[in-house]
Amino acid sequence: MKAGTATTRAQAEEAWAPVLAAAGAQGQELGEQILTVAHAIASNPLRGPLTDPNREPEHKAALAARLFTGRVDARVVELLQGMARGRWSRPVDLISALHDLGIQSILAGARAGGTLDDVEQEVFAVSRQVAANREIRQALEPARRTSTEARVRLAQRLFASRISHPAMTLVVWCVRHQPEVAVGGVPYNLRRVTELAAAMQNRVIADVVTAVPLTTRQQTRLRDILARRLGYDVELNLQVDPEVIGGVRVMVRDLVMDSTVRHSLAGLRTALTG
Incomplete structure (x- = not known):
């Protein structure tokens, strides 16, 4: 800047x-x-x-x-x-x-x-739905065939009845704004808003990828481990990806901790092929 x-x-x-x-x-x-x-x-x-x-x-x-x-x-x-x-x-x-x-x-x-925690959770829920639904994600992204206001109206039809007015205002901003990043768009904007809301509560969001869903006990243990290491309360964004085979991958801001079997195998292949 x-x-x-x-x-x-x-x-x-x-x-x-x-x-x-x-x-x-x-x-x-x-x-x-x-x-x-x-x-x-x-x-x-x-x-x-x-x-x-x-x-x-x-x-x-x-x-x-x-x-x-x-x-x-x-x-x-x-x-x-x-x-x-x-x-x-x-x-x-x-x-x-x-x-x-x-x-x-x-x-x-x-x-x-x-109501900050409520607003954060509402925007986070929208973020999860957009990430999980390719059709919604594409419909909300800038395209020649649709105007920005048409995409805003679509977002309002999809989410306005389920989230608070402040959260909807933030979602509308996420749809309207085009970030200056190589890979951005609506998912990037939604994540940015949830991270700002979490930061206001001295909390960070950790993306956690595992091959099978974590139990409640495992989630609690992982949250405690990360909180001790990072010095912040941690909110887990859990994702299941069978391709990781086993282990866990955790991403917090610019920090990546990868103990997955897939990562280990990739490292072994690299070492063998030199």
């Missing part, structure tokens, strides 16, 4: 933190409004005027006020004005920063309202 963007993001986060803390559970609503603002800016030719380094900072702040005063909470307008006054390395960085602040605000509001 270049200096201009990094500095402006840090200033925005610092200014927003006490506002969000004072808002309490209302942070969920403010977060939804921030994501609405980000979507409006991204959908219209507004990124350039709001981030143009050749325009006076106060002119950009005044433009932000004209665009959104009366449409969203005054606190969100003030946040956007402060961000417009800053310097951005790329216009798209403004959208990315708004996305992060919006998601964090929804999750912080849920934590203040005592």
